Amino acid sequence: FDRGALSGKRVFITAGPTREALDPVRYISNHSSGKMGYALAEAAVDAGAKVTLISGPVNLPAPQRCERVMVESAEQMLAASLKHIDECDIFIASAAVADYRPVAVAEHKLKKGNEEIMELRLVKNPDIVASVAAQPQKPFTVGFAAETRDVISYAQDKLVRKNLDLIIANDVSRSDIGFNSDDNAVTVVSHADVQQLPLCSKRRLAGKLIEIIAAHQHSSADKK
């Protein structure tokens, strides 16, 4: 592992789930634990980067030598991501951001009524990684794709649609990898090729991913 691969680079990483409030005591969320994003933050620090970890609510301690910004909702994660984006060299979006949020947040706890069926109205959240990739000084932008089928083709579609430089695809239909597990197996998809990385711990995988991201970022900076 090259300890200097990211020396002098500013790396922003989103991690964990978002929580979209329904009322003061309830929210919509998902099973992301933050383990993948936190492991990436540690690996990027080890590679010499100055890291800002933008984290949804998780039960993990802040990695050492890294700045952590805690957020709850997708809108807060977007604001924290864009705040110093002009200083960012590499943006890695490992967070599992809620695609939708309730149209309105009730001021008081919602009461149980007599009706058997209750309908929720949801509105689309902003896309954080696509907003980063649309900035005039776009950093090298890396997304994740959590898919349950047609993993590679959906990832390729997100790579193009969100204007990303790389996308890391994981099959979240398997319970031994993806959400909340200690291990993961992913496929790194670039505009030129597809590279499969075998099952290993998220810590080891993070080291390999940071090496791959650093190499791609170097060659794209050379082209500019």
Ligand code: PMT
């Ligand atoms: O946290 P762990 O338990 O360790 O699990 C890790 C993980 C499975 C959550 C992680 O490896 C992963 O796949 N993260 C992305 C999950 C996801 O929401 O994927 P997606 O295919 O829905 O989104 C595609 C990309 O767009 C992602 O980079 C996501 O961060 C980004 N996105 C999505 C929606 C949105 N509103 N804003 C975004 O930035």
